[in-house]
Amino acid sequence: MSTKKDDRRKVRLRVLRQDAPDKPSSRRFEEVEVDLHPSMTVHDCLEAVRRRPVNVKGAAIAPIAWEASCLEETCGACTMMIQGRPRQACATLVSEVSPKGQPIVLEPLGKFPVERDLIVDRAKMFDALTRVRAWVKLDGSASPAPAEGQGAQQGRYELSSCIACGACLEACPEVHDGSAFVGAAALNEVRALNLHPVGRLDRGERLEAIMGDGGVADCGKAQNCVEVCPKAIPLVDSIGELSRETTWRWLFGWRR
Amino acid sequence: MSLASPGPALRSEGGKLRRVAVVGAGVAGMATALELARARVPVDVLSLLPAKRAPSVASRGGVNAALDVNGEGDSPRQHFEDTIRVGESLAHQPLVSAMCEAAPDIVHLLDRMGVPFHRTGEGRPAARRLPGSSHARAAFAGATTGHAAVSALDQQLRRFEGEPCVDARGVEIPGEPLVRRLEHVELVGLVQDDAGVCVGVVTQDLRAMTVKATPYDAVVLATGGFAGLFAGGAASALSLGTAAAAAYRQGAVFANAELIEHHPTATHGHGRATIVSSAARAEGGRLWVPRDPKDLRAPRDIPERERDYFLERLYPSFGNLVAHDVAARAIHRLCVREGGGVRDPRSGESERAVYLDLVHRAARLEPGQLRGVVDVTTRLGAGDPLAGPVKVFPAASATLGGLWVDFEKGEAGRPVRGSPRNHATSVPGLYAVGEVEHQYHGAQRLPGNALLASIFGASLCAQAVASYRGAMARSAYDLPRSIFEKSEKQRADEYAAALAGPKGGGEPLSPYALLDELRAALADGCGVERDDDGLARAEAKLAELDERRAAVEVTDSSSRSNQAAALARALPDLIDLGRLVVACAKRRDESRGAHARASHDARDDGRHLAATLARRAPDGTPRFLDAVEYTCVGATVHVSAAIDTSVVGPLAREVPRPHGSGRVSAPPAKDREPKRPARAERGGADKKDRPAPEDEEA
Ligand SMILES: Cc1cc2nc3c(=O)[nH]c(=O)nc-3n(C[C@H](O)[C@H](O)[C@H](O)COP(=O)(O)OP(=O)(O)OC[C@H]3O[C@@H](n4cnc5c(N)ncnc54)[C@H](O)[C@@H]3O)c2cc1C
Ligand code: FES
Numbered sequence: 028m029s030t031k032k033d034d035r036r037k038v039r040l041r042v043l044r045q046d047a048p049d050k051p052s053s054r055r056f057e058e059v060e061v062d063l064h065p066s067m068t069v070h071d072c073l074e075a076v077r078r079r080p081v082n083v084k085g086a087a088i089a090p091i092a093w094e095a096s097c098l099e100e101t102c103g104a105c106t107m108m109i110q111g112r113p114r115q116a117c118a119t120l121v122s123e124v125s126p127k128g129q130p131i132v133l134e135p136l137g138k139f140p141v142e143r144d145l146i147v148d149r150a151k152m153f154d155a156l157t158r159v160r161a162w163v164k165l166d167g168s169a170s171p172a173p174a175e176g177q178g179a180q181q182g183r184y185e186l187s188s189c190i191a192c193g194a195c196l197e198a199c200p201e202v203h204d205g206s207a208f209v210g211a212a213a214l215n216e217v218r219a220l221n222l223h224p225v226g227r228l229d230r231g232e233r234l235e236a237i238m239g240d241g242g243v244a245d246c247g248k249a250q251n252c253v254e255v256c257p258k259a260i261p262l263v264d265s266i267g268e269l270s271r272e273t274t275w276r277w278l279f280g281w282r283r
Numbered sequence: 284m285s286l287a288s289p290g291p292a293l294r295s296e297g298g299k300l301r302r303v304a305v306v307g308a309g310v311a312g313m314a315t316a317l318e319l320a321r322a323r324v325p326v327d328v329l330s331l332l333p334a335k336r337a338p339s340v341a342s343r344g345g346v347n348a349a350l351d352v353n354g355e356g357d358s359p360r361q362h363f364e365d366t367i368r369v370g371e372s373l374a375h376q377p378l379v380s381a382m383c384e385a386a387p388d389i390v391h392l393l394d395r396m397g398v399p400f401h402r403t404g405e406g407r408p409a410a411r412r413l414p415g416s417s418h419a420r421a422a423f424a425g426a427t428t429g430h431a432a433v434s435a436l437d438q439q440l441r442r443f444e445g446e447p448c449v450d451a452r453g454v455e456i457p458g459e460p461l462v463r464r465l466e467h468v469e470l471v472g473l474v475q476d477d478a479g480v481c482v483g484v485v486t487q488d489l490r491a492m493t494v495k496a497t498p499y500d501a502v503v504l505a506t507g508g509f510a511g512l513f514a515g516g517a518a519s520a521l522s523l524g525t526a527a528a529a530a531y532r533q534g535a536v537f538a539n540a541e542l543i544e545h546h547p548t549a550t551h552g553h554g555r556a557t558i559v560s561s562a563a564r565a566e567g568g569r570l571w572v573p574r575d576p577k578d579l580r581a582p583r584d585i586p587e588r589e590r591d592y593f594l595e596r597l598y599p600s601f602g603n604l605v606a607h608d609v610a611a612r613a614i615h616r617l618c619v620r621e622g623g624g625v626r627d628p629r630s631g632e633s634e635r636a637v638y639l640d641l642v643h644r645a646a647r648l649e650p651g652q653l654r655g656v657v658d659v660t661t662r663l664g665a666g667d668p669l670a671g672p673v674k675v676f677p678a679a680s681a682t683l684g685g686l687w688v689d690f691e692k693g694e695a696g697r698p699v700r701g702s703p704r705n706h707a708t709s710v711p712g713l714y715a716v717g718e719v720e721h722q723y724h725g726a727q728r729l730p731g732n733a734l735l736a737s738i739f740g741a742s743l744c745a746q747a748v749a750s751y752r753g754a755m756a757r758s759a760y761d762l763p764r765s766i767f768e769k770s771e772k773q774r775a776d777e778y779a780a781a782l783a784g785p786k787g788g789g790e791p792l793s794p795y796a797l798l799d800e801l802r803a804a805l806a807d808g809c810g811v812e813r814d815d816d817g818l819a820r821a822e823a824k825l826a827e828l829d830e831r832r833a834a835v836e837v838t839d840s841s842s843r844s845n846q847a848a849a850l851a852r853a854l855p856d857l858i859d860l861g862r863l864v865v866a867c868a869k870r871r872d873e874s875r876g877a878h879a880r881a882s883h884d885a886r887d888d889g890r891h892l893a894a895t896l897a898r899r900a901p902d903g904t905p906r907f908l909d910a911v912e913y914t915c916v917g918a919t920v921h922v923s924a925a926i927d928t929s930v931v932g933p934l935a936r937e938v939p940r941p942h943g944s945g946r947v948s949a950p951p952a953k954d955r956e957p958k959r960p961a962r963a964e965r966g967g968a969d970k971k972d973r974p975a976p977e978d979e980e981a
Contacts (some may be wrong), residue, residue, distance in 0.1 A: 037713035047843040066551060066664045074554075077847065080838055090795075090847050094332060095520045099659050101430050102336040102519075118662050142490060143844040153333060154801045157445065162438035163397050167321065170396035175781065184425055184651055191335045202508040202512050220438075223397045251435025 038063045038121050040072055040085070043089055043134040045141045048148075058083045058130070059091070069109055069116040069124070069131065070095055074143075082141040093145035100257060103192035107145045108134040113194035113255050116145075138197050149193050155213035159236045163226045173224040186219035186265065188258040195252035195262060207241030211252040214243055218265040221272075234269070234276050243269045291753040293325070293450045295760035300448060300459050302327050302486055303748055304499040306470045306526055309337035310429070311717025312505030313436035313736035318745030320461050324752065327499070329465045329486060331521050334437045338507050338519035339734070340810060342429025343560035343655055344413050345421030346393065347731035348386035352403050352410050359383040366732060368937045369415040370725020371876040371886060373539070376930035378499070378722060380692055382697050382732075382739040389738050390422045396435035399424050401652065411565040413730040413938070415606030421731040426562040427655035431735055437709060440464070450961030459689050460678035469777070469849060470526045473502065473533050473713060474770040478914075481712035481758035483773045489849060492842050494778055495528070496771035498759040500752045501712050504530060505737075507680035508718035510543065512861060513809070514802035516679035517549050517556040527686055527719050528856035531899050536709040536911050538721035538894040539684025540860070541867035544879050545811045549609035549678035550665035555582060556678035557663055559639060560656045561730045562765060564603050567644040568668065570594050570610070570675070572617065572624050572637050575950055579628040582638050582672040591949040592638075593617060598938050603929040605938055607725045611677035612940050616947040617677070623948045625674055638672035660802040668760045677811050681733065681879055683724050684867070686715040687896060687911055687923055690722065690743070696929055698743065703751040704920060706744035709898075709913040712751070712759075721894065725926075726876025731787045754916045766964070781837065781851035794851040797835055801828055801854075801860040802863050809868050814881035821865045829858050829903065855903075863905045867895045879940065888933050893924040900965040 039060045046053040060083050061075035077090035093116065094104040100118035107116055109126045110132055125131050139147035175183075195211040196202045202210055219235045220226035237243045243266060252262040295301050308330035319326045330337070351357040362383040367376060390408055394400055394444045400408035400422045408422040424431040443462040447455040467489045474483035474496050483498040509524025510516050531537055546565065548570070549556035561610075571590040578585060594610060595602040601612075618624035618635040625634045641653075650667070657667055666673045687709060691702035698705060706714045716737065723736035785791045808821020832855055837848045873887035874880050897905035910923040941947050 044605070046841060070661070071554065074795075078793060078799065080793070087838050089841060090793075092844045092846055094336070096332055096336040096338060097341045097519050098555065099341060100662065101340045101659075102332075104332055104336040118659070120662075120664050122664070126881075146844055149333075153335075153441075156438070162442040162444070163380045163395065163435075165392075165395055165439065169388045169391065170395075171407075176406055177402045177404070180399055180402045181651055184654075186400075187397075187399050187424070187436070188427060188432060188654075190430070191333075191342075212542055220397060226397055226776050238453055243806065 033148065036063055037061065038067070038072060038125060038128070039130040039133045040076070041130050042144070044091065044144045045135070046143065048140055048142055057088060060183070061179040063121060067121045069119045069121065069133070070098065070105055073116065076218035083235060091145065092143045101190060106136060106192040106194060108136060113192070115192065115257055118257070132219070136193055136197050138202050139193065149191070152191055152193055152196065152212060155209040157219050158209055158241070159213045160233050161213065161216040161220060163220065163223065164229060165225070173225050179222065183219055183222050186215055186222070186260060188260060189215060190258060192257060194255040194257060198251035198255045200249050201245055201247045206245065208245040209237065209241050211266060214269055215260055215262055215265040218269055231241070231276070234273050235267060237272050238277065243273055244271075289419055291755070293448060293456070295758035297761050299366050299760040300456060301500050301752070301758050301760055303501045303503065303752060304329060305503045305505055306330075306484065307507060307717065307719070308334035309339035309465070309507055309717060309737070310432055310505070310734055311741055312649050312928045313433070313440050314741030315503055315505055315716055315745050316462060317436065317439050317443065318742050318885060319568070319748065320446075322745065322749050323449065323461070324749050325428050325448050325459065325461055327463045327465055328440065329470065329484070331467070331469055331489065333442065333466050335433060337433055338522050339737075340430040340433050341519060341558070343426040344562045345411060345423035345428045345731045346432070346734045347413070347416070347420045347729065348390040348422060349383065349418070349420055350387050350390065350408065350410065350422070351418070353419050353695065356396050357420055359386065361417055362386065362420060364934065365416050365937070366729045367725070369727050369729045369936050371727060371875070371936055372727030372888070372892060372928060373875065373926055374723055374932040375690065375927040377696055377927060378698055380930050382723060384737060384855055385739050385942060389735060391812065393432055393435060396439060398428070398431045400436050401425070411562065412604060413559050413565050414610070415729050416602045416604070416731070417937070421565070425564065425654040426560045427649045429734060430655070436635060444887060449498050450842040461765030468863065470506070470529060471769060471852065472529055472774045473708070473710065474498070474767055475533065476762060476766055478533065479710065481710050481764055485770050487774075487778065487849065488675045490844050492778075492845055492848070494771060494775040496767035498762065498767060500716045500759050501714060501748045503714040503748060504686065504719050505715070505717045506719045509860060510679045512802055512805055512857065513543065513679035514799070515554065515556055516806070518680060523857060524851070524860055525853045525856065528853070528860040530686060530708065530710065530713065531860060532856055534710055534898065536687040536896055536898050536908065537684065537712060537863060538687035538896055539867070540864045540897070541809065541871050541895060543679050543809060543864070544607060544681040544683055544684035544877050545611040545677040545678045546680035547607055547614055549680070550660055550663070550673055557659065557665070558678070558680055559660055559668065559673065559675055561607070562643060562653060563639060563656050563668060566641070566648060566653060568639050568641045569603050570614075570637050570639055575690055576623045576948070577626070579626055579631065581628070589957060591947065593809055593947065596948065597941070597950065601938055607729055608728065608879070608938050609938055612879055613827055614677055616941050621946060621948045622756060634674060636674040636676040639668055640672040641668040642671060654921075679806065681728070682718060682727060683721070683726065684824050684895070685719045685721045687894065688715050688720045688722055689911070689915075689920065692927065700721075700743065701746045701750050702756065703747050703916050705747040706740060707747065707913070707915055709911050712913050714744050714748055716740040726878060744938040751916060779849065781835070782840070782845070782848045784836045786833045788831045791834050791836035792831065794835050794837060794847050794854055797854060797939050798850065798857070799826060800824070801811055801858060803866060804828070805861050808865055811934075812879045812881050813868050818865060818869050822869070825858060825862045825865060829862070832858060855901050859903050860897060862903065863897060863899075866905045867897060871895055874940065892926050892928070892933060894926065896924045
């Protein structure tokens with residue numbers, strides 16, 4: 028906790044709002060102000076607004092809608108654009124994004140359909156996991172898993188911390204309305220499963236799934252995804268590795 | 284579960300596909316749905332948000348299973364005894380015993396699904412010793428085990444979403460996947476037939492705000508706990524207990540609502556807390572306060588000998604690894620009752636916190652071992668516990684009580700798999716599993732047992748539901764539509780009323796403001812230590828809130844994602860649930876596990892070796908029961924509130940709570956010989972001397 032004296036007493040938010048998915052014309056910025064407390068997060072600011080929903084002019088407004096669950100940057104629900112960058116509202120301190128007391132600009136993620144205010148519909152992220160067949164085919168037995176080395180586990184652990192927040196899709200130039208690209212998160216999941224001692228058994232199926240349209244070849248190597256990943260997952264490495272594996276499979280698929 | 288038998292018809296007489304509903308997509312809900320899918324029972328999984336957002340992701344420390352990878356002589360029996368001791372004998376022993384025996388297979392299952400468990404040199408899941416355990420027993424994935432379990436279960440569920448329903452003759456039913464997910468919906472009520480049997484759910488679409496009743500042959504609640512009702516707590520924003528409260532309103536019996544777990548090491552946040560996982564203590568974290576309560580120096584400037592490692596002093600054998608309730612109460616006593624703890628250097632006021640220190644371990648931890656602890660506390664501005672001591676204090680984190688559920692004990696004294704009584708609530712056709720139900724932990728949870736109980740319970744519950752569905756005389760899908768229309772209208776009217784705004788009750792107030800007051804009242808009256816004044820205050824406050832709820836005003840008239848209106852609709856139920864908690868806390872006039880009564884310091888097995896059972900009376904107040912009587916597959920079942928202690932009898936706990944007038948703070952320096960215990964590494968995973976399970980003096 029910061030015990031440093033904080034002499035600013037209010038923080039101003041500029042929030043891009045929209046009333047419903049079918050009301051794009053309702054898009055507008057709304058300015059609100061809340062009392063500042065030490066170690067306050069953007070989530071806390073939004074909570075303060077909904078307790079007393081008025082704008083800076085003192086007019087009553089509808090509370091601002093956003094999603095939240097874990098409140099500790101583990102579930103991805105509260106991801107939004109904060110000062111132009113995809114971040115988790117629950118883990119973003121006001122002092123970090125408004126060090127000099129500048130207004131904090133909040134917008135919904137731009138690569139997903141807006142549901143209301145800061146809520147977007149991220150169904151396509153989850154659909155991508157189905158497209159890449161991101162699962163292990165367990166049988167009904169109760170046997171122990173095959174052994175795995177400590178180094179292998181650590182590598183897989185790195186890759187498995189995705190919180191499905193959508194930041195990597197948001198930052199990716201290849202993800203847009205006209206593209207079928209599954210995105211870095213789903214590709215990374217393929218790599219993680221292909222490294223698992225059981226998941227490895229059907230790695231071929233997963234590789235096939237990312238060899239076609241919208242697959243790994245659609246990556247334009249902008250490398251923005253690693254920059255914004257809150258869990259610092261080595262997404263570019265994952266994509267590079269899968270590119271090699273799919274190429275190999277395309278050339279010599281009959282051997283593996 | 285045998286898949287060979289043709290099983291019950293897949294379609295109702297009217298030709299509808301007979302589904303069951305699992306409400307909740309956390310670890311418990313997903314594991315139940317998977318088990319049902321494997322038994323070929325068509326299932327819908329309903330949740331407030333997609334599964335990857337479930338509160339279960341916050342679970343960190345690990346999953347207990349006596350695999351004994353460290354060769355310490357651990358066994359399921361030891362696991363069982365630790366569970367019973369820490370839970371102060373308030374859990375049914377045959378169930379706990381079966382759970383501990385199944386635990387190794389559950390860890391293997393998660394391992395095979397892809398949970399990246401930390402490894403031993405031989406490539407097996409490694410184990411850490413979590414607080415309260417006598418052995419290193421928790422398999423863990425960094426300090427993000429819950430997140431990893433959620434991801435793996437979510438993947439498995441996705442696999443079954445792609446599979447069709449197949450009838451007894453092996454014919455696929457087109458357009459009917461075995462598993463369907465319905466996300467962004469809230470359960471707002473149960474549909475009950477004239478006999479009170481649960482035959483479906485009423486849900487609200489949280490985007491379109493429409494209210495709908497849907498038939499289901501059976502309904503499983505896996506909706507998690509309600510620790511979100513406590514101010515300053517560390518629970519998920521989804522953990523308000525709206526579904527449990529709705530079931531309680533409709534007659535489901537509640538058990539042990541007073542048992543609220545307080546995690547001892549939460550860090551500062553604004554109006555709420557974030558837990559520093561038990562993994563931190565498991566990996567050698569030590570708790571201390573300055574010996575001199577007036578010491579205002581920065582923690583790093585306080586030399587070793589001027590620090591009081593109070594848990595090590597009070598509990599030489601378990602040290603920092605005492606269970607959560609023991610640690611929480613010691614911190615509470617020290618900081619609140621005795622005015623000690625860390626002080627704000629500017630004001631000199633007590634911050635009601637102690638230091639958690641991992642600095643001495645920093646060099647010895649393997650990469651990733653505390654990931655998910657360090658990064659989150661650092662990002663939230665609480666500091667990096669590996670770099671310097673961080674301030675921690677107790678915060679409400681989970682609920683131990685919940686909907687009462689049954690289990691059937693067989694001849695060998697073990698739960699009967701496949702009995703429709705397992706996990707049945709007192710409402711026929713309604714089942715409950717995971718944190719929403721009461722039966723696996725007793726009065727305090729053994730850390731690392733929650734995920735385990737969710738998954739073990741899921742398999743027992745899914746089999747029970749399959750049996751129940753198989754034995755149904757008439758499918759819910761063949762009931763007259765009017766039953767559903769009536770429920771739907773009732774709930775839609777409630778929502779419309781919430782939206783319409785104040786109906787008196789004084790000054791209009793926002794639903795969030797009322798929720799804040801409710802949360803503050805519960806934290807005040809039912810915190811770490813409950814005193815009679817606090818309970819009376821909370822009771823009065825809740826009665827007042829019940830009056831004032833009529834004044835709740837929703838300033839948002841939108842018919843799209845109207846979060847304020849959804850909360851306003853749920854508030855009456857939540858107030859009733861709050862009143863239940865306070866009433867149960869008053870009724871249990873003893874101290875046991877997470878429930879500490881200032882005026883009744885001792886555990887009283889003579890009067891209280893039983894669940895606190897209550898059902899809602901028409902005026903909203905709880906009516907206490909000595910037994911539950913309900914109908915299960917045509918038979919009347921009578922179950923008393925007494926706890927089944929048939930395996931080992933009631934056990935004393937491993938170390939007693941701080942109690943009586945005994946002080947927790949260190950005596951003044953002059954009265955004490957300056958002995959330095961040779962326990963600098965106390966509580967580490969590398970600890971050699973295992974504590975005796977006997978009591979030790981406080
Ligand atoms: C900080 C923290 C650390 C923990 N650490 C550990 C640990 O190390 N080891 C351990 O074993 N346990 C731990 N636990 C406890 C454990 O995480 C939980 O007990 C367990 O995950 C609960 O799982 P669940 O599936 O029952 O419920 P949840 O994960 O809470 O899921 C509830 C589900 O129900 C849905 N839902 C809720 N209400 C409704 C409604 N009205 N309508 C529709 N859907 C609804 C939600 O959307 C969600 O999908 C920890 C808990 C916390 C908070
Ligand atoms: S609420 Fe879960 S990441 Fe912010």
